[in-house]
Amino acid sequence: MWFRVNPRLPTPIYQQVVDGFKEAIVKGFVKQGDRIPSVRELATLMTLNHNTVAKAYQQLEREHVFEIIQGRGTFVAEFKPPSDSDRDRRLAKIVEMMQQIYIEGHYVQLSEDDLMSLFRETIRKWETGGKDV
Template identity: 55%
Template sequence: MWLRVDPRRSKPLYQQIVDAVKEAVAKKVLEEGERLPSVRELAASMTLNPNTVAKAYQELERAGVIEVIRGRGTFVAALGAKKDHARRLAAMQELIKQVWIEAQHLQMSHDDLLSFVQHTIAEWDREKGRDGK
């Protein structure tokens, strides 16, 4: 199963679901148009409250990751359909800034940091190739 949540982590459960779905979609473990388990199914299988799952699904819909079709179910949205392009790039820059700050504290050189990032990204690219159907 592509979804694991852990109530002991400080990250809220619904947020863990959101992040896990985003990750699965990014890795193509979940593909465009694929149906997600229903709120009740997922809640039952993860022993979570349906409200918690519903909150996660609503957040994912707002983010444009999934599409909810009333009475029918929930599906992975088209990747290209994402809105807020500018805001998303800004969020990425903010994350990269954090990486950069951490690197300074570790006294990594510019080149060390860059190769560390390259290495990590390459690893995720490989992971995507492996997991994607």
């Protein structure tokens, strides 16, 4: 698989699957139109319950990341620019995380510029690099 899941984290497993696929797509491991393992296949591969995987796939479909075709399988959707409300919701989420970063940064004595460099570096490493930074 393109990612791993850790049941001991507080993040729900199905959410980790959702995040894992988004990451795999951004990194280019999976591409538009690609067929995704079936719900049951992935469940077996990752030793998860099929309901958990199905929940993740359904959420990814709601987010327009996957396209589920009944009786045929699940595919990576073609990219569509998000609706305004979708965009707003995502931007708000991003801004909130940026504030959190700034606050956490304060406690490890990272200045704004330090954080900017770390950000650049993180993206670099991560785009080229492996699954886990």
